[in-house]
Amino acid sequence: MKARRIELSIPIEAGTLPDPEAVVPVFHAIIRDGSLGEVLVDVARYGHVKNAPAVVLVGHASDYVIEVTPEGLRFAAVRKRDAAPDDRRLLDVAERLLAAAQQVQAALPAVRFRTDELRIRVLDRLNAPNTPETFRRLSDEVGAFARRWLGEVTLEPGADPSAPLEIWIRRGKSEPLSALSARLARPAEE
Amino acid sequence: MAADPSWKERLAARTRQDWSREIDVFETQLELRQRGKIEEKLFAETRLRRGAYGQRYDNGHRQDGQKAQELAFPERPTKGPGTVWDAPGMMRLKVPYGKLSAEQLEAMAELAEEYSDGILHVTTRQDVQLHFVHIEDTPDLMRRLAAVGITSREACGNSVRNVTQCTSAGVCSGEAFDTTPYAHALAFFLLGHDDVQDMGRKFKVAFSGCRQSACGLTSFHDIGAIATTRAVGERVERGFQLFVGGGLGAVPQAAQLLEEFTPETELLPVSQAVCRVFARLGERENRQRARLKFLVKRLGIEEFRRLVRDERAKLRPDPRWTAFLEALGAGDERPLRAGAPLSAEAARAAGAGFARWRADNVRGQKQAGYTTATVSLPLGDLTSRQARAVAAVARLLTGDTLRTTVDQNLLFRWVSEADLPALYAALEQVGLGDGDAGTIADVTSCPGTDTCKLGISSSRGLSAELRRRLRVIDAPAARELHVKCSGCYNSCAQHHVADIGFLGVSRVVNGRRVPHFQLVVGGQWTDNAGAFGLAIGAVPSKNVPKLVDALVARYAAERADGDVFRDWVQRVGKKEIRALVDAHAHVPPYDVDPSYYSDWGDPREYTIGDIGEGECAGAVVSYLEMGLAASEREVFEAQLLLDQGEPAGAARRALSAMLQAARALAHERNPNVSEDAAEVVREFRVHFYDTKLFFDPFVGGKFAHYLFNAQAEPPASATHDVAHQLIEEAQLFLDAAHACHAKLVAQTSPTAAE
Numbered sequence A: 001m002k003a004r005r006i007e008l009s010i011p012i013e014a015g016t017l018p019d020p021e022a023v024v025p026v027f028h029a030i031i032r033d034g035s036l037g038e039v040l041v042d043v044a045r046y047g048h049v050k051n052a053p054a055v056v057l058v059g060h061a062s063d064y065v066i067e068v069t070p071e072g073l074r075f076a077a078v079r080k081r082d083a084a085p086d087d088r089r090l091l092d093v094a095e096r097l098l099a100a101a102q103q104v105q106a107a108l109p110a111v112r113f114r115t116d117e118l119r120i121r122v123l124d125r126l127n128a129p130n131t132p133e134t135f136r137r138l139s140d141e142v143g144a145f146a147r148r149w150l151g152e153v154t155l156e157p158g159a160d161p162s163a164p165l166e167i168w169i170r171r172g173k174s175e176p177l178s179a180l181s182a183r184l185a186r187p188a189e190e
Numbered sequence B: 001m002a003a004d005p006s007w008k009e010r011l012a013a014r015t016r017q018d019w020s021r022e023i024d025v026f027e028t029q030l031e032l033r034q035r036g037k038i039e040e041k042l043f044a045e046t047r048l049r050r051g052a053y054g055q056r057y058d059n060g061h062r063q064d065g066q067k068a069q070e071l072a073f074p075e076r077p078t079k080g081p082g083t084v085w086d087a088p089g090m091m092r093l094k095v096p097y098g099k100l101s102a103e104q105l106e107a108m109a110e111l112a113e114e115y116s117d118g119i120l121h122v123t124t125r126q127d128v129q130l131h132f133v134h135i136e137d138t139p140d141l142m143r144r145l146a147a148v149g150i151t152s153r154e155a156c157g158n159s160v161r162n163v164t165q166c167t168s169a170g171v172c173s174g175e176a177f178d179t180t181p182y183a184h185a186l187a188f189f190l191l192g193h194d195d196v197q198d199m200g201r202k203f204k205v206a207f208s209g210c211r212q213s214a215c216g217l218t219s220f221h222d223i224g225a226i227a228t229t230r231a232v233g234e235r236v237e238r239g240f241q242l243f244v245g246g247g248l249g250a251v252p253q254a255a256q257l258l259e260e261f262t263p264e265t266e267l268l269p270v271s272q273a274v275c276r277v278f279a280r281l282g283e284r285e286n287r288q289r290a291r292l293k294f295l296v297k298r299l300g301i302e303e304f305r306r307l308v309r310d311e312r313a314k315l316r317p318d319p320r321w322t323a324f325l326e327a328l329g330a331g332d333e334r335p336l337r338a339g340a341p342l343s344a345e346a347a348r349a350a351g352a353g354f355a356r357w358r359a360d361n362v363r364g365q366k367q368a369g370y371t372t373a374t375v376s377l378p379l380g381d382l383t384s385r386q387a388r389a390v391a392a393v394a395r396l397l398t399g400d401t402l403r404t405t406v407d408q409n410l411l412f413r414w415v416s417e418a419d420l421p422a423l424y425a426a427l428e429q430v431g432l433g434d435g436d437a438g439t440i441a442d443v444t445s446c447p448g449t450d451t452c453k454l455g456i457s458s459s460r461g462l463s464a465e466l467r468r469r470l471r472v473i474d475a476p477a478a479r480e481l482h483v484k485c486s487g488c489y490n491s492c493a494q495h496h497v498a499d500i501g502f503l504g505v506s507r508v509v510n511g512r513r514v515p516h517f518q519l520v521v522g523g524q525w526t527d528n529a530g531a532f533g534l535a536i537g538a539v540p541s542k543n544v545p546k547l548v549d550a551l552v553a554r555y556a557a558e559r560a561d562g563d564v565f566r567d568w569v570q571r572v573g574k575k576e577i578r579a580l581v582d583a584h585a586h587v588p589p590y591d592v593d594p595s596y597y598s599d600w601g602d603p604r605e606y607t608i609g610d611i612g613e614g615e616c617a618g619a620v621v622s623y624l625e626m627g628l629a630a631s632e633r634e635v636f637e638a639q640l641l642l643d644q645g646e647p648a649g650a651a652r653r654a655l656s657a658m659l660q661a662a663r664a665l666a667h668e669r670n671p672n673v674s675e676d677a678a679e680v681v682r683e684f685r686v687h688f689y690d691t692k693l694f695f696d697p698f699v700g701g702k703f704a705h706y707l708f709n710a711q712a713e714p715p716a717s718a719t720h721d722v723a724h725q726l727i728e729e730a731q732l733f734l735d736a737a738h739a740c741h742a743k744l745v746a747q748t749s750p751t752a753a754e
């Protein structure tokens, strides 16, 4: 996929992270320990803003975000500059998301992620304006990738035409992160 | 194969050619710097003038609370001395006098999503800032802004910064006239003007529609223009009372009157002349004394006025000086919808939340049937989604009449009263329905340690905490107070003019660094920031909310009818306030409560290592701490003397406080140092100034010069203003002495090193 920034997110199971700020020390520790193996710079906190990226682990090529939405919390990985080549962008962002989410879960064992509803946001209105045409164009690539990785899925566009292009990936079940990680390394069809 | 699309091509037709060209030039400079063809210092000034500013950790180092670690950015050129190319930075978007169209706000929302972290931040200069932006993204970001009529040119650097004005200009019943076309004309006249390209320091301009209100805050600007009129025969002539040389920063200074009446035709040329005098005679070497306020002080206002008049006489006539006057009124905002009253029934139906929001956030305009409505932004922040929602409702109800405000909110203007429930509902739906605008809970904060390289304490962390707690206050007098928190003495949150202000400092307690805030009281927000407050004493950050509670409770209980906070402070006296501070100054030992050793919102052990290099010297000696404590007391006594109407005594005491602290430090190196002032200064100079041990990482030896200057010319018969300034300087000297103390401690106690 050609895009300067791609974000992939998954929901956090309701009630398993009562205070998003609990992630702040975890993010600081990730920077300190270099445990994600990439350059991470700072932790930004916006918990005072409603329905916002409440806590952001800011990096050079990735950001990791606890996002508060009206429907609940989500965990997102954003891949930005210097990330993977176009044909590996989806795989790359999925790998980063799972790696970071697993570290959060290891530090805060009560936190549970759901993997039945993934959301891709293409944060690049030049290459991917939010139009039905772009959605159709990108759906082929996203659908192929998601089916290889997750099995049966449905894709839907986001509801807000003024927002960046969104592709919602829905599936009938939620599996542990480790299962998704394993299948990402060895896609379902192989 | 078709070439990749580019913003440059896509937006070319929609962008002013000169702006397009400027951005192309900047992009080329960026490339040249990457190839090492432009010197780093030059590139730093270039990018600053384009609004691309450094952020904390752009030196590639980060303190994690236990140790300093290098951030392993790929190796590339620097963005300027001491910076790393890849470290993301801040982008400041200039919004002249805060006016925003729906399209502009939408564009900013998109930029925040695509280049930043999805948050737009409104500043105290009515700008919008995006954080964590990569330098290579800035040309496209600028192009997308330029396409909607916004430039980031001269948003930072030694240039004319954003021109501010009252957000109610044009709709306020108290104004002499609408200053908007004048602010617009001056902002765009000075933008990129040859005469402002060679100034030694930044330059700030503000407009106000009247003298008595707070909105314009002209007292602390390099040029402050207050609208006024005079009768000329049958005619009413418009003009401005023009002030110059005001500023906040470490030691605030009130602007002085340059001209009682500058006719509207002379506003631009006289301002141009002021800029030329500043560019020609302003300080170049010492950045810390380079603002216009120092020049005005050095020359005296009479001489400065003479120079400006001479300069004005020499200016080559420019048609732009008056061209805008021919079109006055053409750009006036017009309402989108007919003004209609809101019925009591409809107001009731809108609910209790609406009633509270309306009471706090809605003000009548001078135009019947219309109101302004503030969108309360916590700490000046809003998300891209919220920004789009605000833009959408503006398109529907008010048109392009939005403003950013100096207290970090957004303002709708020209809201038909009947539309208020719909506006509230739309805001509420995206989490922007909070009331509290202009109340004690509407806390102003600078970025502080969150992103600012100079931050000492977490002003945003503290402000978020205060905001949360202060929302429950309902005593009307207490609700009217203004609270402002700056992360350091630079005063970006304008703490000097708050009722209750705070500035971040750090202290070493029990051998460890502890984040603190100095309490500043006695400032005045009204009368265009009519008076500056003074620091009373420092308390640990974690005790600030309790101190605020105590101050507010006493004020609410003890104020007399008609008192404002400043009156109450004067009546009870600083001694009493100091007693409150002292009661909250205790820091428990680390093993009893380690939370004091972290800042608000940051679980890392507190450090100021991010703002400078620690240096090691000497050993911790209690004599030093005692000396600093004695110095603190003397600064405070100086304030009391000033309050008692004894400026000369106050000035002497302030100098004595500096000598006390200097002697305590000098004693570390020469235990035989006597109490003779000349000897103290000499010893201090040799051991702490010449060695740079006393230097602040950013302002160098500035604070030592406060002592040297005062000692060289002891204030025999100081006026109130001179004493006030000396007290401010003594406080800063003392804070620097504390920082120096910490450096000494570092040698024996590594935990306090940074």
Ligand code: SF4
Residues within 6 Å of the ligand: B446, B447, B448, B449, B452, B453, B454, B455, B456, B459, B486, B487, B488, B489, B490, B491, B492, B493
């Ligand atoms: S007051 Fe200090 S910490 Fe705050 S923004 Fe200004 S320089 Fe930075």
